[in-house]
Amino acid sequence: MIEPWLYPVLTGVAFVTGFIDAIAGGGGLIMMPALLVSGVPPLFALGTNKLQSMCGTFVAMRNYAAKGLIEWRPNLPTALVVFAGAVSGALLVQHVEARTLALVIPLLLLANAVYILVSPRMSDEDAHQRVSASGYAPLGGVIGLYDGFFGPGTGSFFTSTLVALRGYGLTRATALTKFFNWISNVAAVLLFAIGGKVLWLLGLNMAVGAMAGGWLGSHAAMRHGAKLIRPLLVTASIAMTGRLLWGYLSA
Incomplete structure (x- = not known):
């Protein structure tokens, strides 16, 4: 049972994470501990977090799309593969221990932060593509599987x-x-809902905060571009690395 006073608190946390997610991602590492500390069981925390994140991400996506920054048609096949991967991951997480991922992912995040720091490609200038949209789809599916799982x-x-x-x-x-x-x-969300692992009232309350944060975050990213996104990506990656390693070593 969630205490009534936690609803506005968690909605406020969702606002912060929605803002961060709209720019750099990583809000889940704030939201998940907040849910767990509030007494939400782990699988319910995962499902409820996905619900509020889905709503916040939708608002950010809509804002980016309104500025013509999303190419829909060439990326639809990848989106379908991402969907299939996320379904697989959400099924898997309900039956598999995540401890191995808790060690591997921080190392990938650290490598990601280093790449963002040193790569000259991390700017607002488009560059020559190394793979086509269809060539990227399998990698998108793997990332989608990871998102559904962890x-x-x-x-x-x-x-x-x-x-x-x-x-x-x-x-x-x-x-x-x-x-x-x-x-x-x-x-x-579909998979967790089917499994009865979503706290709907709490998740929808949090979604209000996430949508407000997503709206502000996406507008900030479009206004300031790489000058804002790049340092936040590095900061988020390093923060997630430290948080996940701490969780792994203290488990």
């Missing part, structure tokens, strides 16, 4: 690989990331 760092992985492999500028990569993130969130 989640933290998904946005960073999508953004950095879209810049490195698809040649997108950082702001356009962030915009497309929100589309893929939203697709994977929808898949995860």
Whole structure:
């Protein structure tokens, strides 16, 4: 049973995480501990977090799309693969221990932060793409599977690989990331809902905060571009690395 006073508190936390997610991702590493500390069982915390994240990501995605920053048609096949991957991950997490991922993912996040720091491609200028949209789809599916299974760092992985492999500028990569993130969130919410692992009243309250944060965060990212997105991506990646390693070592 969630104490009534926790509803506005968690909605406030969702606002902060929605803002962060709209720009750099990583809000789940704030939201998940907040839910767990509030007494929400782990699988319910995952499902409820996906619900509020889905709503916040939708608002951010809509804002980016309104500015013409998302190419829908060439990326629809990848979105379908992301959806399938997220469904698989959400099924898997309900039956598999996540401890191995808790060690591997921090190392990937650290490598991701280093790449963002040193790569000259991390700007708002589009570059030559190394793989086509269809060539990127399998990697998108793997990231989607990871998002359905575990989640933290998904946005960073999508953004950095879209810049490195698809040649997108950082702001356009962030915009497309929100589309893929939203697709994977929808898949995860469907699976958790079918399994009865979503606290709907709490999740919808939190969604209000997440949507407000997503609206502000996406507008800030579009206004300031790579000057804002790049340092936040690095900060989020390093923070997630430390948080996940701490959780692994203290378990």
